[in-house]
Amino acid sequence: MTKIVDDPEAFASSALAGFSRVYGRYVRLVKGGVVRSTAVPRGKVSVIVGGGSGHYPAFAGYVGPGMADAAVAGEIFASPSTAAVARVCRNADHGGGIVLGFGNYAGDVLNFGVAAERLRAEGIDVRIVTVTDDVASAPPDRPLQRRGIAGDFVVFKVAGAAAEAGLSIGEVERVTRLANSRTFSFGVAFGGCTLPGAKEPLFTVPKGMMALGLGIHGEPGIRDTDIVPASDLARLLVETVLAERPAGAGRAAVLLNGLGATKYEELFVLWGVVESLLQASGVDLVAPEVGEYVTSLDMQGCSLTVMWLDEELERYWLAPCDTPVFRRGETLRTQPAAARADVEDEALRFGPASPASQESARCLAGILDAMVSVLGEAEAELGRIDAFAGDGDHGQGMRRGAGAAREAIQRAVAGGAGARSALAAAGDAWADRAGGTSGAIWGLLLRSWSSAFSDGEAVGEADAVRGARLALDDVMRLGGAKPGDKTLVDAFVPFVEALEAGHAEGLPLKAAWHKASAICEEAAQATAPLVPRLGRARPLAERSVGHPDAGAVSLALIARTIAERL
Amino acid sequence: MTKIVDDPEAFASSALAGFSRVYGRYVRLVKGGVVRSTAVPRGKVSVIVGGGSGHYPAFAGYVGPGMADAAVAGEIFASPSTAAVARVCRNADHGGGIVLGFGNYAGDVLNFGVAAERLRAEGIDVRIVTVTDDVASAPPDRPLQRRGIAGDFVVFKVAGAAAEAGLSIGEVERVTRLANSRTFSFGVAFGGCTLPGAKEPLFTVPKGMMALGLGIHGEPGIRDTDIVPASDLARLLVETVLAERPAGAGRAAVLLNGLGATKYEELFVLWGVVESLLQASGVDLVAPEVGEYVTSLDMQGCSLTVMWLDEELERYWLAPCDTPVFRRGETLRTQPAAARADVEDEALRFGPASPASQESARCLAGILDAMVSVLGEAEAELGRIDAFAGDGDHGQGMRRGAGAAREAIQRAVAGGAGARSALAAAGDAWADRAGGTSGAIWGLLLRSWSSAFSDGEAVGEADAVRGARLALDDVMRLGGAKPGDKTLVDAFVPFVEALEAGHAEGLPLKAAWHKASAICEEAAQATAPLVPRLGRARPLAERSVGHPDAGAVSLALIARTIAERL
Structure with a gap:
């Protein structure tokens, strides 16, 4: 009209x-x-x-x-x-x-x-x-x-x-x-x-x-x-x-x-x-x-x-x-067609892996599977939250990324990959398929986490905790967000700190993760700003007053899902 | 979407x-x-x-x-x-x-x-x-x-x-x-x-x-x-x-x-x-x-x-x-700007006119004025009728055309024009401003009608009747529609025949016009086809079943308006 x-x-x-x-x-x-x-x-x-x-x-x-x-x-x-x-x-x-x-x-x-x-x-x-x-x-x-x-x-x-x-x-x-x-x-x-x-x-x-x-x-x-x-x-x-x-x-x-x-x-x-x-x-x-x-x-x-x-x-x-x-007709000198072959991506190949690490990879694939279900259910709600300050596509991107990551890890498991290679492949697929900020962040997060694992041994509880810290460090370094910027980092920092503290106290991973996940949820909710602000990443976020950051909410949701599966 | x-x-x-x-x-x-x-x-x-x-x-x-x-x-x-x-x-x-x-x-x-x-x-x-x-x-x-x-x-x-x-x-x-x-x-x-x-x-x-x-x-x-x-x-x-x-x-x-x-x-x-x-x-x-x-x-x-x-x-x-x-950049040889002056339309000038013909022109201006009011009120309804078989702009075109015609005839009257010149100017303005089929038809109709008048004498009742026939002939010859085509012609033919018959019987113009106008209305309603058809002018008129032609309805409406003013 x-x-x-x-x-x-x-x-x-x-x-x-x-x-x-x-x-x-x-x-x-x-x-x-x-x-x-x-x-x-x-x-x-x-x-x-x-x-x-x-x-x-x-x-x-x-x-x-x-x-x-x-x-x-x-x-x-x-x-x-x-x-x-x-x-x-x-x-x-x-x-x-x-x-x-x-x-x-x-x-x-x-x-x-x-x-x-x-x-x-x-x-x-x-x-x-x-x-x-x-x-x-x-x-x-x-x-x-x-x-x-x-x-x-x-x-x-x-x-x-x-x-x-x-x-x-x-x-x-x-x-x-x-x-x-x-x-x-x-x-x-x-x-x-x-x-x-x-x-x-x-x-x-x-x-x-x-x-x-x-x-x-x-x-x-x-x-x-x-x-x-x-x-x-x-x-x-x-x-x-x-x-x-x-x-x-x-x-x-x-x-x-x-x-x-x-x-x-x-x-x-x-x-x-x-x-x-x-x-x-x-x-x-x-x-x-x-x-x-x-x-x-x-x-x-x-x-x-x-x-x-x-x-x-x-x-x-x-x-x-x-x-x-x-x-x-021509506006510039005649432009012949170029004879140029595509530059291909490197093919996916997995190195040798021990049966124990392969078993861990299967376990990780199961976690990805649970994440896909939860993110599928939460897609509309995450989109709604995102729409207050962003472009409302967060839920769609998370579902798409997690789906691609699951597919990749299943292919890796079927190909005999160990835990480290399998999770890295999942991260790369997530980033490549989801696009957007959250896609890049989650791609980084999984790949960095995987660097604490190996293809030769099963993933131990200490490896899982160390991976969390590596993931957090890379997300902050490359993503550029600091605590207080009202992003996923605001929920990720207290999660990792609580996980490390629980592990140091001698709690089993499941218990430590549970505690950390609850703290993560609280922190995600707290990203709902109470006063208008003009932040760096989203200068027009005045309207997001009273609404938490969608990325932080996703992280908390995933942390809880994993807690229930451990 | x-x-x-x-x-x-x-x-x-x-x-x-x-x-x-x-x-x-x-x-x-x-x-x-x-x-x-x-x-x-x-x-x-x-x-x-x-x-x-x-x-x-x-x-x-x-x-x-x-x-x-x-x-x-x-x-x-x-x-x-x-x-x-x-x-x-x-x-x-x-x-x-x-x-x-x-x-x-x-x-x-x-x-x-x-x-x-x-x-x-x-x-x-x-x-x-x-x-x-x-x-x-x-x-x-x-x-x-x-x-x-x-x-x-x-x-x-x-x-x-x-x-x-x-x-x-x-x-x-x-x-x-x-x-x-x-x-x-x-x-x-x-x-x-x-x-x-x-x-x-x-x-x-x-x-x-x-x-x-x-x-x-x-x-x-x-x-x-x-x-x-x-x-x-x-x-x-x-x-x-x-x-x-x-x-x-x-x-x-x-x-x-x-x-x-x-x-x-x-x-x-x-x-x-x-x-x-x-x-x-x-x-x-x-x-x-x-x-x-x-x-x-x-x-x-x-x-x-x-x-x-x-x-x-x-x-x-x-x-x-x-x-x-x-x-x-150029796709063809350089095209310099052309040095060319506009070809102007001929300026509007009116020849000498008698006071009696000028008085008739004022009368015609009054009729145009009444038409503008009626068409303004009927615009939406005419558009609705037109939308069944056409593009729904008939009401808009009629109002716009009549408005331009009124403006032109008022200017002509102010400039001392006689009845013939004043009505011709109104017709030209209608056609030029309304566009579309109905604009062209009404432009022709008024101009042809005016050719029965003169600038030297008052418009007599016989002139008015003769003008109607001239208008009908030109509309059919140049517009190309025949009776039965479900157009304005279907209502115009019985109108002119009834007007001529009444005049021949010795009825005063007002009475003859009243009778003709009633017949015109009936004929307009009868343009609502009862069976689907594939006509020449509007091959997709299947959907117009049960709806009269908007042009015929306008004509009947105008005929009635004039009957009330005579």
């Missing part, structure tokens, strides 16, 4: 004006649109595109050498007026005639059509090509009744390149029509879009559902279905679009387009599968594009477009261009 | 893999990150950047000639592991040493720091520069405690250009530190972000509020305030960032960054004001950028970054580069 707005009525024109200020090196603002601000050879055919606003980068973002000469922009989702179309065309006419390109909507057909009549009466040769790529909007036997969606982008790219190459108006029109006739798109949406200033979205998609085949102005789709995993969505898009593959078609320009509120990361996840499926169907992908090219305000969803290439279309698809949102 | 996902745990790595497939001409995937796939001169300093995932295009999108040599990517919002940092660095080392750049977060400081120690032990010269641009995260006297947000982008751009220029590692480090010390950012958020697979957002911003100064991982902000209009938001951002302007600083690289769910159109609206305010403060803007450069999943909000330039920083800021998301 739009949040940055002054006057909702002026939203589209203000956005266009702001765009023109950023991209003055490409465009000049005229009332109702933008035209190239750069010199254009006299006699070149002008490619002028347009439609309603709310589809950025369509259409103003396409203006520049190698693509469009101008873009006409209506109000949000509304066709520009006849007067606006005519005005922009007059400002972008270079004497070679005009190819007017727009999506096939009644309002645009009417306004661009009437404008074209007026311009012809003024002596300008104007040709109209409507884009009709959306396979969901009419059956294959009525292609001219289909509306235009993201196919606009690929068709206009070809048109612009053909005009830039110096083709006559008849030829540019022919190539543009050819491009459109070989372009097919299909889209889905997960959520509706809201006009600036409106209180309600134009339409909604029920929670957990997706709408198939809907338009880019909130027009309803063919039907709603349950949201499916990315792989199934990829299959649906690819199969639907490939259903209209022309005989003999093999090479294709492909566009995976985001509708506005779908993140690039999501598109990339989807693309991994889409590309594989297309390749498996024998499609040669030529310079595919993934991103936002035709949006629909804040609609959530995406579409897949395929333009089947012949030699001519491929040439124009690949031709250089330079627009605010899309550039082809 | 993320909708396209297979395994949430694998989201970040799948996204990176998909990204690498799209951009194989720039990058090669290694475990935990991407490195340039293009040849790099031996001995060049490597600029390696990174951090958690969920910030696309940060950081993988920055990899390419002229900018980064590699990017390390952790899990969503989690620092990459030490092992991953070390691995990516080994794969991107060219023998000239490595400058490691990342935002100032505890987890990154730890993991990159430990990795740097390991790499130094392997004989690689590694320098660390943390980005600390966020003025909200610590006071000015503690700049090193500030975290890094969108300033990452401008700092890494400069670092990459310095390395590409062949500077030594010491010099690249110095320039990067200089860039960071002169970079200041401040951001706001309107809504939180949700981790892939999570059910709840990491944080929320209360409805109608915005959070000032919050981080890019959902860290809480300084405080929440009411959402303000775009102009006030611009002032807040500019004043906060300029508060730390260094003495003598004048030229600046400026970045207006979207956080992920804020539309480009919104950023452009904001930019119009931001640019003016900066210029008013004496800032010379050098190649400013507006768009998504450092995002935070689907967080709604934006930030403003200013990097104060000296001659050296400006050179590196402007240097060519070629990455998946950011390119500088």
